[in-house]
Amino acid sequence: MSEFKAPQLDVSSILHGGIHHPTLREWQANGRTLTKSMFIYPIFISDDPDAEEVISSLPGQKRWGLNKLEGFLAPLVKKGLKSVILFGVPMKMEKDARGSAADDPSTPVIQALHLLSKAFPQLMLTVDVCLCEYTSHGHCGILSSLPNPGHSNQPTIEMEPSAQRIAEVAVAYAKAGAHCVAPSDMMDGRIRAIKLGLMHAGLANRCALMSYSAKFASGLYGPFRDAAGSAPSFGNRKCYQLPPQGRSIARRAIQRDANEGADFIMVKPALPYLDIISDAARLAPDLPTACYQVSGEYAMVVAGAEKGIYDLKEMAFETTESMVRAGASIILSYFTPQFLDWLDEEK
Numbered sequence: 001m002s003e004f005k006a007p008q009l010d011v012s013s014i015l016h017g018g019i020h021h022p023t024l025r026e027w028q029a030n031g032r033t034l035t036k037s038m039f040i041y042p043i044f045i046s047d048d049p050d051a052e053e054v055i056s057s058l059p060g061q062k063r064w065g066l067n068k069l070e071g072f073l074a075p076l077v078k079k080g081l082k083s084v085i086l087f088g089v090p091m092k093m094e095k096d097a098r099g100s101a102a103d104d105p106s107t108p109v110i111q112a113l114h115l116l117s118k119a120f121p122q123l124m125l126t127v128d129v130c131l132c133e134y135t136s137h138g139h140c141g142i143l144s145s146l147p148n149p150g151h152s153n154q155p156t157i158e159m160e161p162s163a164q165r166i167a168e169v170a171v172a173y174a175k176a177g178a179h180c181v182a183p184s185d186m187m188d189g190r191i192r193a194i195k196l197g198l199m200h201a202g203l204a205n206r207c208a209l210m211s212y213s214a215k216f217a218s219g220l221y222g223p224f225r226d227a228a229g230s231a232p233s234f235g236n237r238k239c240y241q242l243p244p245q246g247r248s249i250a251r252r253a254i255q256r257d258a259n260e261g262a263d264f265i266m267v268k269p270a271l272p273y274l275d276i277i278s279d280a281a282r283l284a285p286d287l288p289t290a291c292y293q294v295s296g297e298y299a300m301v302v303a304g305a306e307k308g309i310y311d312l313k314e315m316a317f318e319t320t321e322s323m324v325r326a327g328a329s330i331i332l333s334y335f336t337p338q339f340l341d342w343l344d345e346e347k
């Protein structure tokens with residue numbers, strides 16, 4: 001008879017006890033689980049009122065005309081869509097150096113704000129604030145005539161006039177009914193300029209400010225620029241968006257924007273920047289952290305699934321849950337319509 005020898009009892013070696021049941025596995029998220037109200041759905045609004053245009057580089061997404069918006073959103077709102085972020089796509093409007101079309105009363109996002117606040121009074125309306133969709137040069141600010149000291153084919157931005165112009169546009173959106181404005185230009189001083197603009201207009205208590213604080217000069221914005229027609233006509237955005245290796249400057253940007261009056265901090269893109277999401281959640285613990293799974297990230301997940309590399313739903317969950325785990329509680333996602341279904345299904 002072999003003698004049984006009890007192994008050394010190491011209580012910390014046992015993990016399976018905590019994951020053998022689906023509910024136990026959910027508990028392992030420590031309360032940080034996805035819910036429908038965490039999602040913001042990005043929507044492209046065309047100035048062609050009857051548009052319903054497929055965007056080939058952004059599978060499943062379309063540019064919507066005003067006449068099509070209500071019909072498109074109604075079923076999603078019924079399924080629990082709580083919030084959208086609007087991007088204006090002026091296909092026919094004239095573009096100039098200061099982006100005058102951005103806050104023209106006829107501009108698609110202002111029209112959409114009027115329409116959506118009537119059609120869906122409960123839906124939270126955020127508007128992306130930027131000039132690049134509306135400027136003739138396609139850059140996010142107002143350009144200086146001075147050459148760029150670093151590179152002849154790069155723009156030099158006039159910082160103060162840009163921040164003022166962006167604030168003007170943000171206030172126009174707030175006046176038109178935006179519940180939240182989200183500047184994506186990355187110019188210095190624009191959070192303070194917008195907050196002061198809202199205060200002077202008497203709208204600061206009625207419009208939140210979500211700062212794209214840590215927005216990196218990423219290769220993942222390509223499909224968006226197709227969708228919005230906002231690619232720069234020369235140079236690139238490396239002079240004003242953060243360098244991808246710049247964790248410290250991102251931390252400074254987050255702290256700066258928190259001090260300048262941001263209500264929410266956003267990190268963008270999301271998946272390659274989970275460390276920055278985690279930094280944001282710690283550096284500004286009293287401001288909820290948002291992140292944007294941008295067009296190229298979305299297209300990557302979809303493309304891999306189409307190639308049979310993984311299951312689409314599984315990878316959409318895994319990528320999105322990684323953002324929540326890192327510290328995000330608000331997620332801008334092109335997968336929002338699917339999540340409204342998926343979150344109702346059994347896992």
Ligand SMILES: NCc1[nH]cc(CCC(=O)O)c1CC(=O)O
Binds near residue numbers: 140230
């Ligand atoms: N400033 C405009 C803007 N706002 C959001 C995105 C990207 C969103 C996405 O890729 O889904 C961009 C593009 C850019 O900075 O070039």
Ligand SMILES: [Zn+2]
Binds near residue numbers: 130131133139140184
């Ligand atoms: Zn821009």
Ligand SMILES: [Zn+2]
Binds near residue numbers: 154238
């Ligand atoms: Zn430069």
